[in-house]
Amino acid sequence: MGAAAAAAAATAKRKRLERQAAADSSLLDEWFKTFDVSHTGAFERSEMKVVLTQIKREALSDPTAEVTDKLLDKIMQKYGTTNVLRSETGVERASVLVAVKKYKAWLKYERNLAALFEKADRDQSGKLSRDQLLYLLKNVAIERGLSVVVKGEDLDFVIERCDLVGDGEISLEEAGPAVALWTQIRLIRLLRPSSIAAPVARRSLQASSRPTLSRPSLPSPPLPKALASTVSTYSASRRGEVNPAVIGMPLGARPSEVAAQQACLARLMIERVCCRDVATER
Numbered sequence: 001m002g003a004a005a006a007a008a009a010a011t012a013k014r015k016r017l018e019r020q021a022a023a024d025s026s027l028l029d030e031w032f033k034t035f036d037v038s039h040t041g042a043f044e045r046s047e048m049k050v051v052l053t054q055i056k057r058e059a060l061s062d063p064t065a066e067v068t069d070k071l072l073d074k075i076m077q078k079y080g081t082t083n084v085l086r087s088e089t090g091v092e093r094a095s096v097l098v099a100v101k102k103y104k105a106w107l108k109y110e111r112n113l114a115a116l117f118e119k120a121d122r123d124q125s126g127k128l129s130r131d132q133l134l135y136l137l138k139n140v141a142i143e144r145g146l147s148v149v150v151k152g153e154d155l156d157f158v159i160e161r162c163d164l165v166g167d168g169e170i171s172l173e174e175a176g177p178a179v180a181l182w183t184q185i186r187l188i189r190l191l192r193p194s195s196i197a198a199p200v201a202r203r204s205l206q207a208s209s210r211p212t213l214s215r216p217s218l219p220s221p222p223l224p225k226a227l228a229s230t231v232s233t234y235s236a237s238r239r240g241e242v243n244p245a246v247i248g249m250p251l252g253a254r255p256s257e258v259a260a261q262q263a264c265l266a267r268l269m270i271e272r273v274c275c276r277d278v279a280t281e282r
Contacts, residue, residue, distance in 0.1 A: 024097055032093065042090030045076055051096075052103055059107055071106055075099050113179065116140065117172050127169035130159065136175065137182055146186065154185050 035047050043051060052067040052075065079099040080089035091099050120128055120136040128136060134155055138148045162178040163170060170178050 028093055028096060031096070040086045040090060042081075042086060042092045043096060044086075044088050044090045045072065045080075048072065048075060048080075048091055048099075051100070055100060055103065056107060059104070060111075067103075071103065074106075075103060078102070110176075112143075113176055114172065116143075117175050125169075127167070127171050128175065129169055130155065133159065133170050133175075133178065137179065140179055140182075150182075154182065154189075157185065158182050 031051060032041070032043075035043065035050050037047060038044055049067055049072055052072065053065070056065045056067055057063055076089055076091070079091045079095045079102075081092060081095075082089055116136055116139050117128070119139065120132045122132065134150055137150050137155070137158075141148045141150070158178050158181050159168065159170065161181055162174045164174060165171070
């Protein structure tokens with residue numbers, strides 16, 4: 001691309017962003033004029049509920065749809081703030097569009113999950129048995145391009161943790177947390193020692209055969225709280241042993257930022273995860 005073409009593309013992009021910013025500002029003006037009944041310059045919980053309910057009704061073409069309290073609470077917790085002039089938590093103007101974008105993403109996920117749930121709920125009981133949950137998770141794996149193998153012990157762990165009623169079945173409300181937990185377990189399994197011991201050994205051998213510059217070691221990034229909690233609970237339920245031979249993965253020469261983050265995460269996972277099947281697979 002020549003200099004003239006690059007300049008033209010940059011100008012077109014700038015104008016497009018300016019038009020989008022103007023449209024966003026106009027939309028916010030309309031929303032605050034209509035829904036900011038408290039005149040605080042921020043959407044309090046009741047006002048944010050009206051905004052998100054309208055968005056949901058438009059998205060679903062359902063005039064009776066309502067935003068769930070659970071999602072509303074998440075939005076207010078993540079994007080709501082307080083100040084000296086406003087004691088009640090509210091979403092400031094600068095955060096409203098970001099919060100709405102996040103809510104729309106959740107809506108899309110909810111609709112997709114509901115469709116998969118309905119497909120798995122073959123007897124239309126409104127709940128998934130163990131076999132039906134297995135069918136749901138396999139369909140989730142297919143959609144995400146993952147292996148469709150779902151271990152029975154992982155399935156039992158998901159039901160044990162997500163079946164809040166205690167009837168051995170998973171409702172639609174419980175299906176979201178169940179899918180999220182199973183996804184985290186898959187990540188744990190992908191990083192288990194038996195999966196990465198050989199690649200680590202090969203990289204160590206290759207690294208030792210060529211000169212490398214010494215660099216100060218960087219601290220590992222903290223493990224996300226939700227994943228750390230899953231690792232802790234899952235590890236305790238497995239009662240296995242950590243394989244010390246593969247702790248401390250080499251980063252290699254000049255890894256990209258993403259590769260470095262993944263390697264650090266892998267080290268943390270290996271140190272925390274106790275996989276009972278490591279010994280049986282050898």
